[in-house]
Amino acid sequence: MTERTVFDPADPLGLDDLLTDDDRAIRATVREWAADRVLPHVAGWYERGELPGARELARELGALGALGMSLTGYGCAGASAVQYGLACLELEAADSGIRSLVSVQGSLAMYAIHRFGSEEQKRRWLPPMAAGETIGCFGLTEPDHGSDPANMRTAARRDGTDWVLDGRKMWITNGSIAGVAVVWAGTEDGIRGFLVPTDTPGFSAPEIHHKLSLRASVTSELVLDGVRLPADAALPEARGLRGPLSCLSHARYGIVWGAMGAARACFETALDYARTREQFGRPIGGFQLTQAKLADMALELHKGILLAHHLGRRMDAGRIRPEQISFGKLNNVREAIDICRTARTVLGANGISLEYPVMRHATNLESVLTYEGTVEMHQLVLGKALTGIDAFR
Known part of the structure; x- marks a missing residue:
């Protein structure tokens, strides 16, 4: 019996044989980071219902290349889908809240900008988001419309060349620490996506407390009360659901x-x-x-x-x-x-x-x-x- 055929309780199917050396290196890097920066503290964070130092953690994850890691260009790592998946596995082995931070940043907010944004929007937002210097959130779910986003109540109307947004979003990961929110709203031309800098007047993101799940994670409501945006805040390539x-x-x-x-x-x-x-x-x-x-x-x-x-x-x-x-x-x-x-x-x-x-x-x-x-x-x-x-x- 060779060493390769010894039964490994940690990998009983020999799935590591499916990985490249680069895959294993990325997995090891994320696992080591989680073991050092998350596991010693996460039980306390969970018990207290907080994620202290979330912005610093985001910058560290950016330095690892874990934010928007399967996207290409604009400071993103350009990793494979499998490598991104391995990173998600290791992050969630530490805590689902940490993986959620990374998923919302990269697979929702950054992905929306990368796929549907203008070149100017990509250049403005993606490099600092990839570095973890700017955190993003993704506003789709509403208090009364979760599985039925087609009937969302958040609306964007034209006022001259500007857009004005009104509405509420609920259960938004990263909301109160975000620098930019990708907000989906109904318009006279259907559902559109908008990039909302969170310091825009009329925007607020009160944090949701008293959770019994994902306690080591920042979860917020987004409130848009007459939020005025320039015409170029809309994602030009996104139309409909x-x-x-x-x-x-x-x-x-x-x-x-x-x-x-x-x-x-x-x-x-x-x-x-x-x-x-x-x-x-x-x-x-x-x-x-x-x-x-x-x-x-x-x-x-x-x-x-x-x-x-x-x-x-x-x-x-x-x-x-x-x-x-x-x-x-x-x-x-x-x-x-x-x-x-x-x-x-x-x-x-x-x-x-x-x-x-x-x-x-x-x-x-x-x-x-x-x-x-x-x-x-x-x-x-x-x-x-x-x-x-x-x-x-």
Whole structure:
């Protein structure tokens, strides 16, 4: 038996064979950063419901090349989709809130500007955003319209050559620390995207408190009260829902990977605990029912990572479809929650303690399950793709 065929509990399917040396180097760099800058502090952040030093963390992530890392030019790293996914996995293995900061910055705000913005908009905003010097947020969800953005109430009207925006957005990651907000609003010509500097009069972003999930993350409401913008604040290439939905699809891809990071952290915690925790005179990992839980968790974890790899290769080849990303988001987040819950049972009462990451990840994933498309919405996306029948209405 050669070294390559030895069974590795950390990589039972040998998925590392799918990675290049560059892939592994990027993964190691992000993992080391998270271990140094997030893991020693995140339990306290979560308990207090804060993300202190978020702007400094963003600058550090920018220095790593993790912000907008799969975009090209304008100071972006130009990494592959798989490399971006590996970064998301490592960040969410630390905490979903950190991965959300990166996803919203790169896959929503920066992606919207990169894909739909003018050359002037790209040159103004993308380099400082890639460096983490300017933080972005993405305003689509509204208090009364989450899964139905076509009926958003936020409106933009013409006043001479200017635009004037009024409305509210809800559950906006990075909102109160952002320097620019990508805001989607209804106009007489349909839904448009606007770049709103957050120091514009009439714009405010009160932070949302009393969350029981994603507590180590900045979540805000956006309030637009007569926000006046010049004509060139509109994203010229975005018309209709195609703009925001394509951004969401890009961000959901990162979630496919990220959810497996949270699941991995919980599985590894449960596996280590089962090897060392003794009951009835031996480690609980020696009991059949515990081994059954560990085996099932390992199956779903590594199947999910394999699915993420497959979707990443399709994205890198330019062959990914939104329905396939829905497939990955639906499966991986749902399975990740189940892995976290099962890990909690292995740890028993210790599973609810912040001395271990399990309950923190489980509660975070309750948000990940429903943001950027609920379970039901992704089921209907796949249902329509499978049957050819639209069941959304």
